[in-house]
Amino acid sequence: MRDINQFTVTDAVKDSFRDRSNERLVFLLDKLVEHLHDYVRETNLTQEEWLASLNFLYDCGQISTPDRHEFILLSDVLGLSAVVDMVNTKGGGTEMSNLGPFYLPEAPAKELGADLSGDREGVVMLANGVVRDTLGNPLPNATVDTWQADGSGMYPIQDPKQDKFDMRAVFKTDDQGRYYYTTLLPKSYTVPYDGPVGRILRATDRHAWRSKHLHYMLSAPGMRGIVTELFFEGDEYIDSDAVFGVRKSLIGKIQRVGRDDNLEYDLERKPDVRVDFDFVLSPVDR
Amino acid sequence: MRDINQFTVTDAVKDSFRDRSNERLVFLLDKLVEHLHDYVRETNLTQEEWLASLNFLYDCGQISTPDRHEFILLSDVLGLSAVVDMVNTKGGGTEMSNLGPFYLPEAPAKELGADLSGDREGVVMLANGVVRDTLGNPLPNATVDTWQADGSGMYPIQDPKQDKFDMRAVFKTDDQGRYYYTTLLPKSYTVPYDGPVGRILRATDRHAWRSKHLHYMLSAPGMRGIVTELFFEGDEYIDSDAVFGVRKSLIGKIQRVGRDDNLEYDLERKPDVRVDFDFVLSPVDR
Numbered sequence: 001m002r003d004i005n006q007f008t009v010t011d012a013v014k015d016s017f018r019d020r021s022n023e024r025l026v027f028l029l030d031k032l033v034e035h036l037h038d039y040v041r042e043t044n045l046t047q048e049e050w051l052a053s054l055n056f057l058y059d060c061g062q063i064s065t066p067d068r069h070e071f072i073l074l075s076d077v078l079g080l081s082a083v084v085d086m087v088n089t090k091g092g093g094t095e096m097s098n099l100g101p102f103y104l105p106e107a108p109a110k111e112l113g114a115d116l117s118g119d120r121e122g123v124v125m126l127a128n129g130v131v132r133d134t135l136g137n138p139l140p141n142a143t144v145d146t147w148q149a150d151g152s153g154m155y156p157i158q159d160p161k162q163d164k165f166d167m168r169a170v171f172k173t174d175d176q177g178r179y180y181y182t183t184l185l186p187k188s189y190t191v192p193y194d195g196p197v198g199r200i201l202r203a204t205d206r207h208a209w210r211s212k213h214l215h216y217m218l219s220a221p222g223m224r225g226i227v228t229e230l231f232f233e234g235d236e237y238i239d240s241d242a243v244f245g246v247r248k249s250l251i252g253k254i255q256r257v258g259r260d261d262n263l264e265y266d267l268e269r270k271p272d273v274r275v276d277f278d279f280v281l282s283p284v285d286r
Numbered sequence: 287m288r289d290i291n292q293f294t295v296t297d298a299v300k301d302s303f304r305d306r307s308n309e310r311l312v313f314l315l316d317k318l319v320e321h322l323h324d325y326v327r328e329t330n331l332t333q334e335e336w337l338a339s340l341n342f343l344y345d346c347g348q349i350s351t352p353d354r355h356e357f358i359l360l361s362d363v364l365g366l367s368a369v370v371d372m373v374n375t376k377g378g379g380t381e382m383s384n385l386g387p388f389y390l391p392e393a394p395a396k397e398l399g400a401d402l403s404g405d406r407e408g409v410v411m412l413a414n415g416v417v418r419d420t421l422g423n424p425l426p427n428a429t430v431d432t433w434q435a436d437g438s439g440m441y442p443i444q445d446p447k448q449d450k451f452d453m454r455a456v457f458k459t460d461d462q463g464r465y466y467y468t469t470l471l472p473k474s475y476t477v478p479y480d481g482p483v484g485r486i487l488r489a490t491d492r493h494a495w496r497s498k499h500l501h502y503m504l505s506a507p508g509m510r511g512i513v514t515e516l517f518f519e520g521d522e523y524i525d526s527d528a529v530f531g532v533r534k535s536l537i538g539k540i541q542r543v544g545r546d547d548n549l550e551y552d553l554e555r556k557p558d559v560r561v562d563f564d565f566v567l568s569p570v571d572r
Contacts, residue, residue: 005372010365025490035321035322036364037365039318041373046374050370054358061343061346084331088333203305204312204315205305247290
């Protein structure tokens with residue numbers, strides 16, 4: 001019979017995947033088995049540590065609901081989501097960053113120049129820029145889907161008393177590839193740390209704060225769609241974002257708008273500050 | 287500010303564990319982050335694959351209950367549990383193997399020679415041997431905790447109509463280090479494959495059968511306790527156990543017991559067959 005020991009078991013597991021016709025699936029499983037086995041051999045993981053690890057995943061499962069995905073949060077705080085975003089950033093396009101848990105499909109379409117802040121308290125900000133292709137050509141009619149926290153650090157979807165579609169909108173760029181609207185400068189907030197993932201943060205003295213940001217999902221015909229975030233220069237958590245979402249290339253500068261400044265856009269509301277940021281989409285792989 | 291890209295993000299995550307006083311925990315987290323990030327970089331994991339993987343873990347969480355730990359099952363079928371057992375097998379002791387989901391603490395203490403088969407159908411088997419230390423000395427008064435499936439492949443704990451403590455017992459070895467009792471030759475059974483883990487088995491054409499086995503948990507004063515399994519030569523699944531529990535050194539031989547054979551033990555019931563198997567415990571680390 002075959003002899004299985006700590007050196008041959010990895011091949012034994014890989015050999016057990018007898019149907020290898022789904023090449024990608026089997027490749028992903030093979031690599032997963034290699035890394036998990038190497039992890040145990042390198043750490044000499046004890047049986048108590050092994051069971052504690054699996055019970056940790058069990059606890060993540062118990063706290064998860066359709067509205068709370070503790071495994072995505074785990075991936076976020078371990079920087080795994082960041083690496084996935086990074087390896088999928090292609091050829092000169094804007095870098096990708098976390099989707100996060102608050103995206104909603106079917107957010108309301110709004111006209112360029114619209115205001116998202118309503119009567120909320122906070123600093124009114126003009127968010128604007130051009131969506132281009134990798135050659136620098138503006139992309140008219142590109143879709144700019146945005147969502148964000150308000151001036152108190154809360155997403156309206158987290159508050160049953162608010163309209164879940166507030167502080168979000170879908171715009172189409174104009175014939176110069178421009179997007180522009182006013183909204184509130186968002187506030188920082190913490191990722192949920194009352195569950196198993198929070199135990200990791202506390203045990204290693206990590207905070208749960210996200211650097212403040214606007215979320216964007218962009219697409220245009222013939223271009224690779226991207227999910228990304230826009231951060232702000234000088235933010236307190238710019239170097240310690242809890243989910244490693246910040247990239248140097250994704251940082252915008254908040255500039256004061258003077259009372260008498262002439263703005264280049266027709267806006268529903270006069271802003272206090274502005275952030276100018278261009279996005280770049282790369283072509284789809286052919 | 288710091289620049290995070292796919293090559294520097296791994297160090298950024300490790301640096302985020304600011305309190306490194308729990309050295310073992312931080313070492314385990316560091317190595318986990320390295321392997322997870324390497325996995326993504328080596329596989330160029332797409333965002334769709336990343337989300338599918340996390341949703342797979344979410345599904346494992348949803349099907350898990352106090353009686354069903356889908357994450358342990360996942361660890362088992364990926365051979366992860368086997369590697370953990372292997373790296374923890376120390377200095378000449380009997381190799382360890384899967385604990386499995388059916389262990390119960392506080393199984394009934396029984397006298398040597400007792401019969402566990404009751405009036406169940408099946409082949410009555412004498413299980414016996416000596417528990418020794420690594421120098422070959424017999425270990426009197428060692429604890430031999432055993433549990434197993436019956437002749438139909440079911441653990442009584444799986445059947446609400448049966449006593450959950452049936453087909454299990456705790457023995458103490460005699461002054462020659464011997465254990466002996468009669469029971470049923472167990473039957474093979476499948477691991478649960480109606481959940482997320484079963485999807486992996488089906489997608490890769492793997493069966494869910496375990497090679498038939500007896501479970502043992504052994505301990506003795508001053509010795510490292512072990513959890514292991516005893517398998518049987520010639521079994522249909524000996525080379526394809528679904529959880530990679532079989533080791534060459536853990537295979538016993540079923541031998542026929544003749545009607546007129548004189549057995550060396552005082553037994554409650556006459557067996558049809560016997561399996562002789564000695565266990566070895568290594569000393570605790572000092």
